[in-house]
Amino acid sequence: MSVPQPPEPIPGARLLFSLDPAVSYLNHGAFGAAPIAVQRAQQRLRDEMEANPLRFFTQGLVDRIAHTRRHLAGFLGADPEGSSLVGNTTTGVAVVLQSVGLKPGDEVLTTDHGYGAVNLAIQRECRRTGAVNRILPIPLADTDEQIVRAIRTGLRPGRTRLLVIDQLTSVTARLFPTAAIVAVAHEHGVPVLVDAAHAPGMLATTVSSIGADFWAGNLHKWGFAPRGTALLAVAPRWRDRIEPLVVSWEQDAGYPARVEWQGTLDYTSWLAAPAGLFTLRSLGVDRVRGHNAALAAYGQRVVGDALGVPPAQLPDPGGPGVSMRLIPLPAGIATTIEAARALQTRISERLAAEVAVIGWNGRGWLRLAGQVYNTADEYERLAVRLPALLAQR
Known part of the structure; x- marks a missing residue:
């Protein structure tokens, strides 16, 4: 099964935010990000x-x-x-x-x-x-x-x-x-x-x-x-x-x-x-929702493939329009709240990427979000670098 194609970026959307360009901010679901306006x-x-x-x-x-x-x-x-x-x-x-x-x-x-x-x-x-x-x-x-x-x-x-x-x-x-x-x-x-x-x-x-x-x-x-x-x-x-x-x-x-x-x-x-x-409506509410959901799905597949997770084992969000996706981490990693927080910090500091790491039901999970300021290459860079970091237990 081929990896789904990422959506076309929304022109100029990234410039609406004051996020640090040196960081891949893939965790909009945590605290959001207010546009400059x-x-x-x-x-x-x-x-x-x-x-x-x-x-x-x-x-x-x-x-x-x-x-x-x-x-x-x-x-x-x-x-x-x-x-x-x-x-x-x-x-x-x-x-x-x-x-x-x-x-x-x-x-x-x-x-x-x-x-x-x-x-x-x-x-x-x-x-x-x-x-x-x-x-x-x-x-x-x-x-x-x-x-x-x-x-x-x-x-x-x-x-x-x-x-x-x-x-x-x-x-x-x-x-x-x-x-x-x-x-x-x-x-x-x-x-x-x-x-x-x-x-x-x-x-x-x-x-x-x-x-x-x-x-x-x-x-x-x-x-x-x-x-x-x-x-x-x-x-x-x-x-x-x-x-x-x-x-x-x-x-x-x-x-x-x-x-x-x-x-x-x-x-x-x-x-x-x-x-x-007003910002959301100016970009187009349906356009933003479609873009974000498609980008999150792309990120889930790219990072999931890098971690060796078969597509059938990637959790389905349960409906269209969901802009967050979950990826299971290798067994034994981030299984507790404390371990999840520690890994999230390591990813932030060493990979310059903000993600959510969650310990739920005895398993570690990575949660990725998609937003108009994100691009496909941010998920691709995470996919390339994350396996080596996880191997450094």
Whole structure:
């Protein structure tokens, strides 16, 4: 089977970013990368804030935040009045966890594909309330039908108080059949929280059609917003119960203002976020998504071939449009979180390449992302040099 051809580069896209040209930045999924125009838009807002802080914070800022939220929610197909801006997906998850009213004996059901910080937030809330976290194993090669069946079997009506699932997993770059899972959970009376950290910008997402009780996604990854920009969408029946992590002067205004307003928070990342969507739209949303998914698939095959991984053993992301791909590392390498972090650092320092190295289920994995600033030769250089580095155990 031949290696798929890389997509045609998008002319001028690399020049939109201030990334170090000496480094192959193949890990957009970690912290994103804000285009230069977005950086400048945020700096202008910071200049405005520092020119007269009192005026900036007290004259119309709540309305400016609401206007921004409506813009971002509209792009994602979410109800603007049922959404709130938050710092990141994990913050949105924490807001939901402390608002649903877990009690002793309740169960939060998750899968073994969950993001580490979200898992820690769930465990902390379970310790605080006396609830328990049950983790459902989902094999990486499972089909959508098998995933839905496993979750249907794993639900315990009357005990499962909340199901937390990923739309696109960070750990394994696997697209889950989110809407189908939500439908099954609702059949059993179980509310669902969707961790959609990687969905905004990457996937053609319409939040309202998913039907989840709670949905949280980052705009600062694939939506080109400044870091610290995410959206939490809440179904109507839950909105009156949503409480912020910190009470502020907008507490009596109800949701979403009580969650969004956090006093002297730097709101410039949120206010500059529409500039990120403008960049994405200027390049062509579908064009960017197609380019990134094709480039990630190319990188997966090139590096996989270099490591001797048969194409049939390269994990399928589970659907089109996914701009991250997973490659299994040789047995015994990066099998723990600590070893994965150490290898990621070695690759960064010795190969001038930023990648994600993940220890999951006793196996080490390499996660590559594709973005408009990446080129095929960056993956090819990694493929040439990585095997020798891995052999230096």
